[in-house]
Amino acid sequence: MLTTAFSRYINNFRGFTREIWILTIITFINRAGTMVLPFLTKYLNEDLKFSYSDVGTILVFFGSGSMIGSWVGGKLADKIGFYKVMVFSLMSTGLLLFIFPFITEFSTLCIAWFFVMIIADMFRPAMFVSLGAYAKPENRTRALTLVRLAVNLGFAAGPALGGLIIMNIGYAGLFWVDGGTCILAISIFWLLVKEKKKIKNEHVDAFEEPRKSVFKDRPFWVFLFVSFVTGMIFFQLFTTLPLYNNKQYGLTEFEIGLLMTLNGFLVFLLEMPIVSYFERNKVNKMKIVLLGSLCMALGFYALLINIWAGILVINILFLTFGEMFAFPFSNSFALSRAPRGHEGRYMALYTMTFSLAHIVSSKMGMQIIDIYGYQVNWLVMGTCGMVAVLCSIWVIKMVKKE
Template sequence: MIKKYLNNFKDFPKEIWILTLITFINRAGTMVIPFLSKYMKENLQFSYSQIGWVMVFFGIGSIIGTWLSGKLSDKIGFYKVMVFSLFASGIVFILLHYATTFEELCVGILVLTTIADMFRPAMLVCLKTFTTKENRARAYSLTRAAVNLGFLFGPVLGGLIIMQLGYEYIFYVDGLTCIVAIIVFMFFVRDKKIPVKFKKLDIVPQKVSVIKDRPFMLHLVICLITGILFFQIFTTLPLYHKERFNMSEFDSGLLLSLNGLLILLFELPIVNYVTRNKINNHRVIFIGLLFMATSFLLLLFPWEGVLIPMMLFMTCGVMLTFPFANSFAMERSYELQEGKYMAAFTMSYSFAHILSAKTGMEIIQRSGYESNWIFMATLGIVGTLLVFKLFAMVEKEDLKNSERLISIESNDKK
């Protein structure tokens, strides 16, 4: 059984393992994020509305950063973008400790996320460059396993540091781990130019507008909904733990770490099983969104014991949506335009961060936590309906492409 599990990690190039390692270092170090809402509420005495606005700037910076990353990755290459992003964000993380007013924190978070979120689209291009189509989904899941292994340790360590030393120290830890991660990357991985290739010359134009790619745009809407649901565990859920059940940062961190542990253990085998059996990605995403919607319905029960099954359902939803959403985005990106597609894909989650935080905080302030959980569950159901629509669009597109190929082959024979 152990041998079968370990087989899921075979046949990856060295560069993917290094990328996985630095992702783990970076994610384990980014321990301030799960506690940012509590830090602003308890230490800085911000209102729910102010916390929501800071998270809006968090999302705006993410949008700017991912857009810049897409442009720069196609022009100067993913390598330079990744190096700049991690090193500079490490410096900004340390400086962010000195931002204590509402205005200063808005500006600081904007600058931080603009720089830090330049990393992800470039990292996705890096991942695509060093993998084949057959092991791409598995490679993405491997890096996500690293993210979640880091997320397993990060919140617990962050909670301990906060309880023993105070919030200010986790800003220094966050900054130093970013710098260490990029030093490791530069030492072991060399820059690699993406070879010039063209796909399906008779079917797909070489220059494709992302906005005109209708299936891809609908996919981004589904990713937006998925992100809104997921980011609740970083924004409203920690506050809910404290205000309804008086949980400490360490207890809240342990509960959040359950998400990372389960994904570490089960996501890659699930992805491997789905890929090996050629199960349609959209069917898997549909089930995942149902799980995520159910997790919020469980929160309507005012009992502390429901927090564990809630996290189980949320984690199952994440494992069945995120890897396959990324795989679909990669498959639709064309050569020499990967940066644009990956930036657009990542920006959908940046918009989700804005909407998730602000919407959740406003609903809680006006109507309470229960109204927010009902809204999020309803949004998840809407997402499942959109998955059905996307599946039909892709099926129709594939049929048209097959007919055109047959027509081209017939003309060539003549």
């Protein structure tokens, strides 16, 4: 029985091209090395002695650079090809990170993070386009899921290693390791993967007709709003929820970490089989995104019950299933929506929604908590999730009309 279950699980990982596995490996190396991000606010506040207000300002420059980088990366991926953009982005980011320990002045840091994030986040839309190029048409959603697994595993390993590096070398070590892993990852890619000049887009959806401009694609813009909302409410997991878990229920950092680990472990264990099941049964991608939005909404409504600590586990379960339904299929929907030769700009706008969601999530959540308290924040986030559900229904209807 166990052997059959294990064999079925392993079958979900079959059928990928060599290039997809290399992309997955370099994504894991890159994300495991992304140790600066989890400790950035701590570094700016405790090590460089900036006020919370100054830290917030630096993060706005950080997020703004990320959004511009996503757009520029997508445009360049269409114009000069994803391969060149990926190599330039990661190699340059790796080299630039080496100089960050020497930048300690406020205005210089704002400018430095802004420009580094423009270069760093050019990588993301180009990488999504590369998945469309190297994956077989029938495997595209699973290929995106495989790379998401690498991201989750990398993020699980990164902070733990980062903590050890801070204890032994100091914060400067984070920048050196992060820079080094960027260079290592892209060197492996450059040596082992050949540039694919033209994307063979054999897969043509019913709605994949030539369009004049992404800005005139109305269903796609409503879909982007859905992606923004689901991203914004999901990011509460890393901003307001850890504070609430400690303040309301007295959970320690270790116990909060265990809840985060439960999220990562379930994604690792279940996401690929879930995606494989939906792909085999050819379920409408937007219907699955709708289901994900509903799960996230219910996760936050559940927190309105604030007399039992077990509700935190229920919240994590809803958010995790919401993540597994919404994110892989929204990735795949965005890529399949793009006409040939326009994949880069479509994926740029898609990745920009998450950069914006990250900025808005922490600011909005903290502001609501500060003025009205945690319960109102959970009510607002749950209601935002229900708005995303309604907008998903709207997208499904518009696509059917096409």
